[in-house]
Amino acid sequence: MNVFRGEILHFIEDPAKVGIEQCYQYFADGLLIVENGLVKNVGQASELLANLPVNQPVTHHQHSLIMPGFIDTHVHYPQTEMIASYGEQLLQWLENYTYPTEQQFADQNYAQEIAEFFLEQLLAAGTTTALVFGTVHKQSVDAFFTVAQQKKLRMICGKVLMDQNAPEFLQDSAQSGYDDSKALIEKWHNQDRLQYAITPRFAPTCSQQQLAKAGQLLAEYPDVYMHTHLCENKNEIAWVQELFPQSKNYLDVYDQAKLLGKRSVFAHGVHLHEEECQRLAETDSAIAFCPASNLFLGSGLFDLKQAEQHKIKVGLGTDIGAGTTFSILRNMNEAYKIQQLRGEKLDPFKAFYLATLGGATALDLHHKIGSFTQGKEADFIVLDYQATPLMKKRIAHCKSLTEKLFVLAMLGDEQHVAHTYVLGEKV
Ligand code: GUN
Numbered sequence: 001m002n003v004f005r006g007e008i009l010h011f012i013e014d015p016a017k018v019g020i021e022q023c024y025q026y027f028a029d030g031l032l033i034v035e036n037g038l039v040k041n042v043g044q045a046s047e048l049l050a051n052l053p054v055n056q057p058v059t060h061h062q063h064s065l066i067m068p069g070f071i072d073t074h075v076h077y078p079q080t081e082m083i084a085s086y087g088e089q090l091l092q093w094l095e096n097y098t099y100p101t102e103q104q105f106a107d108q109n110y111a112q113e114i115a116e117f118f119l120e121q122l123l124a125a126g127t128t129t130a131l132v133f134g135t136v137h138k139q140s141v142d143a144f145f146t147v148a149q150q151k152k153l154r155m156i157c158g159k160v161l162m163d164q165n166a167p168e169f170l171q172d173s174a175q176s177g178y179d180d181s182k183a184l185i186e187k188w189h190n191q192d193r194l195q196y197a198i199t200p201r202f203a204p205t206c207s208q209q210q211l212a213k214a215g216q217l218l219a220e221y222p223d224v225y226m227h228t229h230l231c232e233n234k235n236e237i238a239w240v241q242e243l244f245p246q247s248k249n250y251l252d253v254y255d256q257a258k259l260l261g262k263r264s265v266f267a268h269g270v271h272l273h274e275e276e277c278q279r280l281a282e283t284d285s286a287i288a289f290c291p292a293s294n295l296f297l298g299s300g301l302f303d304l305k306q307a308e309q310h311k312i313k314v315g316l317g318t319d320i321g322a323g324t325t326f327s328i329l330r331n332m333n334e335a336y337k338i339q340q341l342r343g344e345k346l347d348p349f350k351a352f353y354l355a356t357l358g359g360a361t362a363l364d365l366h367h368k369i370g371s372f373t374q375g376k377e378a379d380f381i382v383l384d385y386q387a388t389p390l391m392k393k394r395i396a397h398c399k400s401l402t403e404k405l406f407v408l409a410m411l412g413d414e415q416h417v418a419h420t421y422v423l424g425e426k427v
């Protein structure tokens, strides 16, 4: 048993559903009790301390906030080393920077080296679970899962499917993509805390035949994930219309291939039609909102209110390497500014909900992670209110929890993640 004491916050519901007051639990002096890597109890220290065995050690985290680990609902591990590549919007950016970088992942040793570095960066930023793109190479996923398993992490990853409109050296075929994905599912899905995502890159790089095969595979393995991109960039959307003239809209290309559902996650969704929102909601599909990436590539301003009104599940994604940071805190900062430019407010409670339980719900993992409900996996972080002189000074002036959360979201980054715990162990 491991016991942690300090200021503790976690969410129990979406504030959009129950209101701010009802959506979270907060203990100014709290106790988190972990047994065998799972949450045994959380509550007021004054109440829980009395029931601990005598001599039970307690790790006391002062001037910090303990909360569930962040969840990154869309990220590309092979793009780690091409982060901050200058000057382009999506389609040109893919050609100039992304595809040449991804070519290197044919080499499994290289892939494993980058996977190791990537996961260290995620953990340092306080992210304990992610939905991750590999490359077209099967071995890129073997490399990623090998490292994630060693670290005992809950991670979801998949081999990219792409059989058209991309360099020859990065293409598979409808059949080989199906076969390789199937082999990876058989090898890795549900091994320890690893899960597989069928990963068509995006409609332009997938033939109708390939998308249909992906749908067939998903029907054969209904508990695996489906992970792709959707309505990110206006030129991309126009291209999809040209390539798939028989589809009603972008989402319909995936819908016709039977790729929507409660374990389907669509990155971006910056330019969605009403009809697409309705279909996402009806099928219980999720959107990964990637603020830093959407700004960096000039893709657009995600309409969080629209998603909320349609009751579409939403999580936050860094979208490395189009995103410019591993930090979910910094993505909250960008998300806030995006909503400002839309004339909307992003409440700090909503931001932290999206980063934790909201992300878990988007990934259909809310029964396993995302909060400190009894029995959940004890992946959590300790945010240090005094990590930098500026944070310390600003926090000292805060009069409420709302204000402290807002300041953490606006000024915070990986420097403020003092500790990351996986299954109750410090990593
Ligand atoms: N659309 C297709 N591929 C990609 C990618 O690698 N990154 C982003 N941001 N969008 C994409």
Ligand code: ZN
Pocket: 074, 075, 076, 229, 267, 319
């Ligand atoms: Zn992406």
